[in-house]
Amino acid sequence: MSDSAAAALRSKPDSSIARTVGAVVEKKAGALVSMGNTGACVAASTLGLGTLPGIRRPGIAVTFDLTGRPVTMLDMGANSAPKPEHLYQYGVMGSVFAQDCLVQGAEHPRVGLLNIGEEAGKGTGLLKEALPLFQGSSLNFVGNVEPGDIFENTADVVVTDGFTGNVVLKLMEGLAGFLLQLVMRELASHDVRWGPEALAKLKKSIDYAEYGGALLLGVTGVVVIGHGRSDETAVSNALRQAARALDAGILAEIGRDLGRAQPERTDA
Amino acid sequence: MSDSAAAALRSKPDSSIARTVGAVVEKKAGALVSMGNTGACVAASTLGLGTLPGIRRPGIAVTFDLTGRPVTMLDMGANSAPKPEHLYQYGVMGSVFAQDCLVQGAEHPRVGLLNIGEEAGKGTGLLKEALPLFQGSSLNFVGNVEPGDIFENTADVVVTDGFTGNVVLKLMEGLAGFLLQLVMRELASHDVRWGPEALAKLKKSIDYAEYGGALLLGVTGVVVIGHGRSDETAVSNALRQAARALDAGILAEIGRDLGRAQPERTDA
Numbered sequence: 001m002s003d004s005a006a007a008a009l010r011s012k013p014d015s016s017i018a019r020t021v022g023a024v025v026e027k028k029a030g031a032l033v034s035m036g037n038t039g040a041c042v043a044a045s046t047l048g049l050g051t052l053p054g055i056r057r058p059g060i061a062v063t064f065d066l067t068g069r070p071v072t073m074l075d076m077g078a079n080s081a082p083k084p085e086h087l088y089q090y091g092v093m094g095s096v097f098a099q100d101c102l103v104q105g106a107e108h109p110r111v112g113l114l115n116i117g118e119e120a121g122k123g124t125g126l127l128k129e130a131l132p133l134f135q136g137s138s139l140n141f142v143g144n145v146e147p148g149d150i151f152e153n154t155a156d157v158v159v160t161d162g163f164t165g166n167v168v169l170k171l172m173e174g175l176a177g178f179l180l181q182l183v184m185r186e187l188a189s190h191d192v193r194w195g196p197e198a199l200a201k202l203k204k205s206i207d208y209a210e211y212g213g214a215l216l217l218g219v220t221g222v223v224v225i226g227h228g229r230s231d232e233t234a235v236s237n238a239l240r241q242a243a244r245a246l247d248a249g250i251l252a253e254i255g256r257d258l259g260r261a262q263p264e265r266t267d268a
Numbered sequence: 269m270s271d272s273a274a275a276a277l278r279s280k281p282d283s284s285i286a287r288t289v290g291a292v293v294e295k296k297a298g299a300l301v302s303m304g305n306t307g308a309c310v311a312a313s314t315l316g317l318g319t320l321p322g323i324r325r326p327g328i329a330v331t332f333d334l335t336g337r338p339v340t341m342l343d344m345g346a347n348s349a350p351k352p353e354h355l356y357q358y359g360v361m362g363s364v365f366a367q368d369c370l371v372q373g374a375e376h377p378r379v380g381l382l383n384i385g386e387e388a389g390k391g392t393g394l395l396k397e398a399l400p401l402f403q404g405s406s407l408n409f410v411g412n413v414e415p416g417d418i419f420e421n422t423a424d425v426v427v428t429d430g431f432t433g434n435v436v437l438k439l440m441e442g443l444a445g446f447l448l449q450l451v452m453r454e455l456a457s458h459d460v461r462w463g464p465e466a467l468a469k470l471k472k473s474i475d476y477a478e479y480g481g482a483l484l485l486g487v488t489g490v491v492v493i494g495h496g497r498s499d500e501t502a503v504s505n506a507l508r509q510a511a512r513a514l515d516a517g518i519l520a521e522i523g524r525d526l527g528r529a530q531p532e533r534t535d536a
Binding site: 164 | 334345348384390391393436438439440441442446447
């Protein structure tokens with residue numbers, strides 16, 4: 001969370017996001033669903049709800065439904081400078097989420113670490129330090145995965161730092177929009193007719209908001225952050241996602257799995 | 269360059285890449301063009317040719333022609349852990365390349381720094397430290413740019429670290445291939461006919477190899493690295509790219525601009 005976000009929040013205790021967090025704290029609401037500013041929502045939730053025992057930094061989990069089998073990626077932008085153990089905790093939380101909170105939940109989800117090559121020596125210092133934490137855990141860890149693997153269904157959960165994750169998210173949005181425009185122009189120039197509903201279907205297939213928005217994992221509460229451009233379907237999907245996470249008891253599951261996956265922890 | 273690449277190189281002094289580097293060193297060849305392994309080519313070129321005066325780490329520059337005006341990005345994978353001054357040097361080298369070595373060269377190219385927001389406080393520590401180096405230089409610096417800006421023509425040169433750059437490159441390849449497959453399936457299901465040449469045209473518009481491959485900037489020689497899957501057009505484009513870089517005298521230009529853009533340097 002940035003300092004400016006925290007400062008803005010303190011100066012506006014009556015903002016809609018601060019009041020919604022308050023409703024969760026006072027148990028008037030079971031979950032928080034916001035289509036507002038992501039940074040403000042992360043800041044307000046982290047400050048107001050606190051983090052789960054043992055969790056240092058919350059992460060934003062986004063689920064893509066590209067191949068007919070969903071892929072959950074995290075962190076997509078909550079924390080640009082994570083430590084290796086934060087990445088490991090994202091793996092645990094993402095694994096719980098992928099197993100218990102998705103319509104097509106995976107049994108013992110395959111967890112991968114986003115890298116620029118499969119070999120152990122690849123990538124940043126952060127990734128080299130995080131790798132043994134995953135390898136030594138009880139997660140169903142499948143090793144380093146490459147960006148193209150998101151479209152190949154080689155992992156159910158893909159862990160990355162918040163900077164890279166946010167680049168991935170924004171690049172996918174930008175490239176998809178660009179390519180679909182190109183396709184439409186190309187079709188028009190060939191006098192090929194193609195209905196707007198087919199285009200909408202394509203757009204939806206890469207739009208994570210259609211799958212229920214983003215979950216902020218690691219705070220003491222269920223928080224779903226939708227896209228600012230969400231339509232009514234995306235909003236109702238986000239509400240449904242929040243309800244599924246509540247029903248699954250995701251907070252308790254994460255706490256249990258954090259303890260199990262890394263037995264030496266005593267504070268989880 | 270990874271240790272394993274350097275070791276592999278030393279153990280194989282007669283490999284085709286080592287001999288091609290040798291031909292450039294002995295001035296039997298003016299430039300090196302390879303469609304082989306990128307890591308091996310970077311390692312062989314860096315070891316064999318050395319770096320330009322003042323340049324610490326070479327960077328891989330890739331040019332996309334998406335909007336009718338080319339965008340050059342670097343580093344796309346030579347150096348996963350650059351320092352702020354390396355990023356700055358990528359900006360200078362990318363600027364020279366975009367001005368002098370492209371068919372549609374830009375006058376005083378606009379240089380942006382890839383980030384997850386336009387504000388100065390955004391992103392990693394590396395980016396926060398690199399920002400003032402760009403701001404205090406004579407580059408035509410347009411500030412932080414976001415991943416979606418690659419498709420919006422807001423900068424001619426986009427600077428990033430080699431890890432993020434390589435993620436961007438591989439994600440673009442993966443997503444483009446995935447989306448085009450989706451489009452073809454969707455078209456077929458609507459009984460819409462669309463020729464393979466239209467598909468090929470679309471593929472080419474996002475394929476950097478079609479624009480002449482990747483240039484390794486910062487070594488004492490002209491080095492072009494093509495995609496392993498290059499067809500004859502891509503190979504001839506890569507050769508043409510190498511010839512243009514030679515004709516433009518890119519090595520001398522980079523040396524001059526490094527001195528000019530950062531006047532306090534004495535070793536350039």
